[in-house]
Ligand code: NAD
């Protein structure tokens with residue numbers, strides 16, 4: 227028995243693979259294209275571990291998928307691979323359509339071909355778990371209830387539209403072909419190995435480098451933050467006991483405006499790595515032009531997952547963010563290496579020359 231994980235060298239996928247192998251001996255095959263966001267260093271602790279195999283490749287490569295499925299005969303495919311950054315999707319949406327829509331389609335087709343000829347017992351036990359996002363539901367006003375699984379889809383960015391499309395494909399492959407699928411729609415994750423183009427790691431690395439902390443618009447947009455390892459435990463639980471064809475919202479009941487997040491990061495850095503001049507990192511906060519089409523508020527209603535499958539997050543935001551800031555302080559070499567030439571090009575494109 228084994229599982230196939232797509233996108234396992236990225237932020238959440240790598241945390242998932244590491245947690246999986248820390249808790250079970252069931253082998254993992256990781257398929258990852260190693261885009262700018264994929265980093266084999268995230269999986270470095272698995273080097274020489276016979277339970278893990280890494281394959282560099284594209285989920286859009288049908289021949290490779292057919293080969294991998296035939297060779298490893300996984301009992302489940304966990305689909306994390308995606309282009310994941312909203313700002314990049316605004317600058318260049320095509321990669322998002324290629325990977326999130328076309329790539330997911332190719333993967334579904336390869337998995338369907340593999341699954342449809344499995345012996346009956348293996349066919350019944352097989353699962354395709356699609357990892358998706360709360361952004362497919364659009365944006366909430368301050369008084370709206372949190373997103374439930376029954377909310378209608380209203381994606382607003384090229385990224386969320388491409389993820390919504392993949393969710394619909396997964397749903398259709400279940401409805402039409404009977405493929406045994408599960409979908410999770412999760413809120414904003416944070417934690418170790420988070421690429422520093424996203425809010426929390428960007429603030430940590432910019433603060434330590436003495437650079438401006440760029441807050442979009444008025445900084446009052448709300449996100450619902452979940453520690454990444456809690457997302458991983460939710461995925462394991464849904465894989466184990468989720469009802470076929472169902473979607474499960476995953477969230478931490480932890481809504482916060484962006485400016486509060488940035489202030490919290492600054493306060494932790496003030497405590498753990500005070501600035502040489504004795505001033506707070508808060509003095510580096512700089513309000514910048516807003517993201518086009520910026521969703522104002524996300525919030526997840528995770529009651530279905532709790533009621534049906536008994537899942538709850540283990541971390542509070544206070545414990546999770548402290549661990550996260552400490553991880554970045556302890557892993558300066560990882561941070562330095564991911565801030566390659568390509569990363570610097572992105573920062574110049576998005577923020578101009580300064581930050
Ligand atoms: P990430 O950008 O850190 O990692 C994505 C990984 O996918 C990278 O390793 C990349 O190399 C790989 N990849 C990209 N295109 C590929 C392709 N064509 N073939 C094979 N591999 C490819 O993303 P993440 O934050 O770890 O997100 C993982 C999944 O979780 C995504 O599907 C995302 O939509 C979803 N999600 C993310 C969050 C979040 O807060 N980060 C929240 C909810 C859902």
Ligand code: DAU
Nearest residue numbers: 310311312359360361413414423424425440441442447484
């Ligand atoms: O909600 C789940 C989604 O969360 C995932 O599906 C996405 O893959 C993931 O990237 C994340 O999307 P966001 O757009 O919410 O995350 P990001 O970290 O890019 O931004 C979080 C908030 O912070 C958002 O309101 C924009 C704001 N922001 C972001 C950056 C990078 C800033 O104010 N300044 C910044 O420099």
